[in-house]
Amino acid sequence: MGTVALAVTDGMLHFELSLAYEVFGAGPSGTADPWYDLVVCGPGAVRVGRFRLEPDHGLDRLPHADTVIVPGWADADQDPPADLVDAVRAAHEAGARVASLCTGAFVLAAAGLLDGRRATTHWAHTRALAARHPRVTVDPDVLYVDNGSVLTSAGKAAAMDLCLHLVRLDHGSAAANAVARRLVVPPHRAGGQAQFVPAPVPAREDHPLTDLLPWVIERLDRPLTVEDxxxxxxxxxxxxxxxxxxxxxxxxLRWLLTQRIRRAQELLETGDDSVEAIAAATGMGTATTLRRHFNRTVGVPPDTYRRTFRDARSGTR
Known part of the structure; x- marks a missing residue:
């Protein structure tokens, strides 16, 4: 499946870089297809966390790769290095598939690869990405977005989901599942599944919503309206x-629906109530309504979501 190039620079997040190296560096035993030729490309020796990394090639190697992976870096408030942006743009123009992990999306956006496209990044940085790049349609609620030749992921574990998605596209589900088993991670989470984010609440005590939002959270089982x-x-x-x-x-209304879904997630993760009971407890009314909204928001049905967490607690793979 050709060459996978990891594009690195100073300040790269070592977690995303390491997991990409683990996924693409060595194929699972028994794989018939040739695995990836993995190379690390950078402008020279770079600092990754507390470590010094010596790349295999310069950034000029990126346009010769079939797939370019851009991990995130710690200081996303700063503009990404121009040489990295130019090299990633050149790689895409040369026909490479380009994927970003976490805040690596800022590199793709700076290169113009996300203009007119839907994209995501770690939920804590989605507003900044949207503000700095208004031509990008930023989706803060998904694990990853596949636009074909350009892909973006949310942070941390979602980066693993995107890497396994690429393996699944290139080598099939069996190979992706084998990699997931080796790394002891879930073999597949759909890109449309929601990122798990805390409910946003105003920090100031004198904010007009400070008292309202906790009041609503305590009454999610009731059919509240905007007028209420x-x-x-x-x-x-x-x-x-x-x-x-x-x-x-x-x-x-969107905020209220999000809180109802999150309450349903908590009940599915921790209890054995039926979907009908959870629908009543979250103000959804019926199991059909809960299933429709839950599937659209989280990306999987409530029963599948519950099994995922039960399997995780029991150690089942």
Missing amino acids: LARRANMSARNLSRHFRAATGTTP
Whole structure:
């Protein structure tokens, strides 16, 4: 399946770099297809965390690779190095498949590879990515996005999901599952599955939503409306929506649905209640409604989600 080049620079996140090296560096035993030829490319000796890394080749090797992997780096507030951006752009123009892990998406965006495309990164950096690159459609709620020749992933474990996805595309499910077994990770999580993020709440005590959001969380089993929330906050529905957008980045109804889904996730992870009971406890009304919203938001049905966590707790693979 050709050459996979890891594009590195100073300050790269060693976790994402290491997991990519583990996935693409050696194929599982019994694989009939030739495995990847893995190379590390950089501008010279670089610092990765507390370690010094000596790349195999310079960045000028990237355009000769079939797949280029761009791990994230720690200081995503800074513009990525121009030589790395130029080399990644040249690789894509030469026909390489380019994938970013975590904040590596900022390199792809700076190279113009994400313009007009949907993309993701670690949830903590999605707003910054959208603000700095308005031509990119940033999706903060998914594990990874596959645009064919350009792919992006969220952070940490989601980077592993994207790497295994690439193996699955190139070598099939059996090979990807074998790699996952060797690394003791789940063999497949769909890219559309949601990132697990904390519920955003205002930090200031005098914020108009500070008292409202905990009040809503305690009443998720009730059929709350925007008007109910506005009445509780003693403001108009329009003013409420404005404060919600500023504090959480979304609308009151979307925020409320997200909290219902997260409560359903908690109940599925920790208890044995039926889907019908969980639908009632989260204000969804019916199991059909819960399944529809849960599948669309999380990417898998509630029953599948529950089995995943039970398997993880029991050590089943």
